[in-house]
Amino acid sequence: MPGLPGRRSVLGAITALPLAGALGACSGSDGNGGSRRSRGTGRATHVTFWSALRGSQEVVDEFNRTHDRIQVDFQQIPAGNQGGYAKLSNAARAGNAPDVATLEYPQVPGFAIDGVARDLTDLVDSAGGAGAGLREKLLPQALALTTFENRVFSIPLDIEPMVLHYRADYFAEYGLDVPRTWAQYEETARVIRRRAPERRIAIFPTDGGTQFAAYAWQAGARWFDTSRGAWNVSLADAPTRKVAAYWQRLADEDLVFMNASEGRQHDAQIGQGQVLTRLSGAWDAGAQMNARPGQKGQWRIAPLPQWDEDASRPAVGTHGGSTFAVTRDSRNPEAALEFIAWQVSHPDALRARLSSGASSQYPVAPALVAVGSEAFDRSYYGGQDIYRLFAQEAEKVRDGWTWGPRMTATQRLMQDGFARASGGQGSILDAVRAAEDGTMPDLRALGLATTRHST
């Protein structure tokens, strides 16, 4: 037949491509120097460690320098949402997971349910064990987020109360006070919109499932509740509906931009001063400093606005933060936990981490706050003692929040809805409801006991 090239060669070209990718992926995960590799000579116990956190290599080097009995083999992996979590669960399925893995708070229950994260309760509570005394060194509200049915599945590194980052220069120029309540925040948004039509107070991040969770958390929402032995799901509970209505109003009245918080668009918005506040975790202070050194002196940080004017007990949610889990397949859980304990509570560990660049992560071990504060260059924030603020805010983290068993998927569904809402289809609340609708079948298929409460 004229003009018909070999169908087979075409097929070959098509099939070869994904195959090559798959092979590449396999060889990539083989090169992890995995825990199954025969240990080197000497008496040292080897522990493998995967993390996407910046400065991990420095921390590991410092640990190896100061320890003889345990040596850590570190591998930098992609961030969770860029394939790091998929890599971890695939490795766990294949039986070559590292001894120590890094999990963000929302992912802890999922990995605990899947049997990737090991139950550390006995190791933490046994006197004289690797984790002895660790409980007392850490903020209880952080440990509560990694504890399920009274069992500890992961050890937190940092807790990140959500705070208000604001442009002090523009606030001064427009004669604005720092808003202390959400009502004041809305009022401030109107003033900014009126005074400078090209500027807004903030964005509503369409990829910000974790931000929205922090807003809801602060307002008293309990998306996942584990009382009575079941996952009681209520994403669209009354506090969440209040939060959704608030941001919907701001979006509808064009008081906030509605776009993704990752990517060039938002970079430009911050870089060109089109957005005057950022609502994010304490860590973002250091990230901002590294990303935009040119805005030195322009930003300050304040507590997150509250819902009630005269709340006797102010509350915040958290945004970000990491934990370390020992995997179930680990052959040396005690050594692994010892490394984790050192990493989250020893001043040398934090100093080593900070040596890779400025960071404003708020450590879960109160004893380390002074180390972080000392190392942080205050001049970017006009001399403000941001660590004292973070310490106050960390105390306000509201009790009773639990992340769900499939948080990555739940957040993704919600973000899909936010993106549609920004394109004029549906609302923020619709996105929350869709996230709940799409999460339930998942949990049921996993065989978990569930109930549903939202209306």
Added chain:
Amino acid sequence: MTTTTPPVTPTGAPRAPGDGARPAHRVRKVARRRELGACAALMTPFLLLLTLVFLIPVGTAVWLSFFQEDQPGLGFGPERTIFVGLRSYAAVLTDPTFLAGLGTVALYCLVYIPLMVVGALALALLLDAGVVRLRSWAQLGLFLPHAVPGIIAALIWLYLYTPGLSPVIELLGRADITVDLLGVHTVLPSIVNIALWSNLGYNMVVFYAALQAVPREVIEASTVDGAGPVRTALQVKTPLVRASIVMVAMFTLIWALQLFTEPMLLSQSTPMINSRFSPSMYIYDAAFTRNNYGLAAAASVILLLFTIALSYGVTRWTGRAGANEEAAR
């Protein structure tokens, strides 16, 4: 097929020992054995591959959809593998995101398949009628996109669709026309466009080959009877390549139901394509984001059954329609 016919005994001949029929029977038996041997030798590679790349994976998927590692209650306890019955299937079928994915693909098929079949047939008829000059060049040009792997095609089009990168959008922008090719309502047509670009040429070649087989006398007869080129194309040639049309429609349907590469790649740059946009993407997401292999397996089996049922339906329906037409003639 000769292999399935029962052994024929010579009729009427008494089956006495030492009879003349005996050697003939033996010869036939030997021939039959040889035939079976050849059959086995020729079929084995096919059966082996069928088992390896189709039956075993399908079997595994079915097993995964019925058995799962379960932990009671909150799920933090030790897990054990149990038979879960239709639980995963019930979860898939009550999942609004899966049903939405099915809806998306149904809409995609409704737009894509008619466009593809009519477009490819029209091009083939034009080529066959000799309207187009430089026929072989036109064929090559139309076919070439099919040689581009789907993922590369999606990358090329992603470049052309992305504002700020795309020269097309920039040119239109200069003419004061703003288009968002990755918006809420435009994203599905954008995917249809990629698929058309990739496959139109291939299907056109299939039709063109079928048209070559149409006897020239029939065409000449219709010309003598006074039919113009358009009438000849629509009322003489098209009915004669009916079998090819059914085949192309069916392959296109099967291919379209598995929609994955294009939306997966486009989802990198538009939030309007979510991670569960099509059933295939739902399966991928269930297995690799949600670590829910039971759910992914159940969804795969459902998609497979759906595809088989639709293909069967199309074959039956077109077969009956064809028979009716024959009868009417």
